[in-house]
Amino acid sequence: MKNLIIRGLSKTYLDPYAGAHVTAIADVSLEVVQGEFVSIVGPSGCGKSTLLNMIAGFIPPSRGEILLDGRSVKGPGPDRGVVFQSFALFPWKTVLGNVTFGPKMRGVPREERERIGREYLGLVGLAGAAGRYPAELSGGMQQRVGVARALANSPDLLLMDEPFASVDAQTRMTLQEELTRIWQERRPTILFVTHDVEEAVFLANRVIVLSSAPGRVLAELPVPLPRPRVWAPLVEDRDFKALVARVLGMVRPA
Amino acid sequence: MARALRLLGLTLRWAAAHPGLSSFAPFVPILALWALLAASGLFPAVFFPGPMEVLRVFGTLMYKGVLPDYLEDSVIRLAVGAAAGMALGIPLGVLVGVSRRAHRLGWPVLLFFQAIGDIAWLPILLIWFGFGLGTMTFVIVYTVLFPVVLNTVLGVRSVPLELTRAAQSLGAPRFHILLEVIVPGALPNIVTGLRNGLGYGWRALIAAEMIVGTSGIGFLMFDARRAGQVTEILLGMIVLGLLWYFVDGWLLVPLERATVERWGLVAR
Numbered sequence: 001m002k003n004l005i006i007r008g009l010s011k012t013y014l015d016p017y018a019g020a021h022v023t024a025i026a027d028v029s030l031e032v033v034q035g036e037f038v039s040i041v042g043p044s045g046c047g048k049s050t051l052l053n054m055i056a057g058f059i060p061p062s063r064g065e066i067l068l069d070g071r072s073v074k075g076p077g078p079d080r081g082v083v084f085q086s087f088a089l090f091p092w093k094t095v096l097g098n099v100t101f102g103p104k105m106r107g108v109p110r111e112e113r114e115r116i117g118r119e120y121l122g123l124v125g126l127a128g129a130a131g132r133y134p135a136e137l138s139g140g141m142q143q144r145v146g147v148a149r150a151l152a153n154s155p156d157l158l159l160m161d162e163p164f165a166s167v168d169a170q171t172r173m174t175l176q177e178e179l180t181r182i183w184q185e186r187r188p189t190i191l192f193v194t195h196d197v198e199e200a201v202f203l204a205n206r207v208i209v210l211s212s213a214p215g216r217v218l219a220e221l222p223v224p225l226p227r228p229r230v231w232a233p234l235v236e237d238r239d240f241k242a243l244v245a246r247v248l249g250m251v252r253p254a
Numbered sequence: 255m256a257r258a259l260r261l262l263g264l265t266l267r268w269a270a271a272h273p274g275l276s277s278f279a280p281f282v283p284i285l286a287l288w289a290l291l292a293a294s295g296l297f298p299a300v301f302f303p304g305p306m307e308v309l310r311v312f313g314t315l316m317y318k319g320v321l322p323d324y325l326e327d328s329v330i331r332l333a334v335g336a337a338a339g340m341a342l343g344i345p346l347g348v349l350v351g352v353s354r355r356a357h358r359l360g361w362p363v364l365l366f367f368q369a370i371g372d373i374a375w376l377p378i379l380l381i382w383f384g385f386g387l388g389t390m391t392f393v394i395v396y397t398v399l400f401p402v403v404l405n406t407v408l409g410v411r412s413v414p415l416e417l418t419r420a421a422q423s424l425g426a427p428r429f430h431i432l433l434e435v436i437v438p439g440a441l442p443n444i445v446t447g448l449r450n451g452l453g454y455g456w457r458a459l460i461a462a463e464m465i466v467g468t469s470g471i472g473f474l475m476f477d478a479r480r481a482g483q484v485t486e487i488l489l490g491m492i493v494l495g496l497l498w499y500f501v502d503g504w505l506l507v508p509l510e511r512a513t514v515e516r517w518g519l520v521a522r
Contacts, residue, residue, distance in 0.1 A: 057423075058422075058423075075422075076419065076422035076423045077422075077423065077425065078423065078424060081423060082419065082420065082423040084416050084420060086414070086416050088414070088417055088419070088420040089420075090417065090420075090421075090435065090438075091438075091517040091519055092438040092439075092513070092517045092519075101421070101424050101434075102424035102425055105424055105425040105426045105427070105430060106425055133516060133517055133518065134517075134518070135517060135518020135519075136518070149420075149424070150424075153424055153425065
């Protein structure tokens with residue numbers, strides 16, 4: 001089992017302007033089991049992106065440890081795919097060039113990696129856009145490329161940092177539904193960070209609620225809603241609404 | 255006056271109808287003014303020849319083969335100097351841009367030597383290399399180098415951090431990140447550096463040719479001064495302007511169109 005285990009993780013920054021130490025994340029411990037879809041939700045500025053950046057290996061933790069598949073995380077690596085809020089596609093590569101970048105870095109021969117690339121583009125519904133450049137696509141389409149690019153590398157863990165925060169509301173709902181479909185088809189392990197409580201509940205099997213800064217784990221709630229998840233019936237669903245209300249109560253205490 | 259305005263209106267309409275020639279249109283009034291001034295007899299024709307006179311000298315020098323030869327000399331000098339300046343400048347700029355240590359060591363040195371203008375090197379270069387190709391090449395490489403290096407550094411530092419992170423988490427080794435993320439990401443600035451560098455290099459070349467040259471457009475102009483040939487001097491000036499226009503339109507603009515504009519890195 002390729003589980004993610006995080007123990008006693010903290011991150012303290014030195015704020016160069018204030019000249020003071022700021023704690024972004026305080027003593028976070030959590031576990032993600034292979035094949036799970038976990039959301040991390042918390043108020044803005046609670047350090048949830050910092051947490052994700054540490055798991056991705058972009059920034060080192062101040063204390064604590066991160067274990068993936070029993071190995072300690074030291075720096076970024078292809079075992080952890082990342083989907084960014086800013087999409088972070090390579091503007092000088094075509095859509096296919098972006099999606100095949102990971103396999104190319106692993107030394108997969110051209111024909112094979114293009115087959116992989118086209119397969120994942122098909123999965124996100126962009127089979128026809130392979131030869132286009134990211135700048136020619138809408139934000140929603142760009143993020144589909146971002147998801148396909150991360151998945152095409154078959155990571156053990158998919159880290160998603162508010163990936164749908166910069167697309168319009170209707171597109172966001174479509175992307176959320178598609179992500180749940182992709183998860184059902186492929187069962188990647190996903191850790192999804194968001195400030196949007198409805199999104200967190202809609203997507204995940206389990207929601208981890210972080211407190212406001214410094215971020216600590218307030219609660220872990222299972223989401224027993226059936227799949228496939230579709231917005232139209234779910235917005236009216238009593239269990240969904242109750243769960244959202246409960247999480248909201250923790251994220252924004254009255 | 256009314257006639258002149260009508261002429262201007264006609265030119266503008268004509269330019270709008272022929273977009274290929276539209277960049278020529280703004281020069282029509284300038285040419286007209288020049289011809290008018292020359293024909294008015296306000297200045298002696300020896301000091302202020304008209305456009306037709308310059309065109310005639312252009313024909314003569316083309317026929318004699320002097321102008322093509324000199325033009326070729328100047329353009330080859332610029333091309334060699336610019337290629338060497340780029341070959342040195344882009345890697346150096348990438349190094350100073352990505353490595354904190356190289357930046358700490360290199361940046362003050364770059365700023366120092368940038369301040370010593372190309373022409374300021376001529377006295378010592380003449381002693382070292384004499385009146386020849388060595389001196390001219392040094393001056394051009396030197397002039398092209400700094401805009402390319404400084405803009406490349408700027409470009410490298412403006413590549414979004416998330417692009418590097420994305421490449422890292424897709425398993426890209428350092429060298430591949432440099433080649434596939436940093437350099438293309440810095441390309442808009444590199445092209446700007448190239449444009450500035452070529453522009454400065456072109457000017458430095460003409461200045462160097464005036465002082466140390468035995469051929470080239472700069473030499474043509476300075477030699478004409480000795481003989482009091484104002485027409486040839488004017489012709490040289492026009493050739494300088496035109497040539498730059500072609501370098502920009504045939505080299506830099508297509509390069510930008512195929513890369514940074516296509517990628518949506520700069521506005522079309």
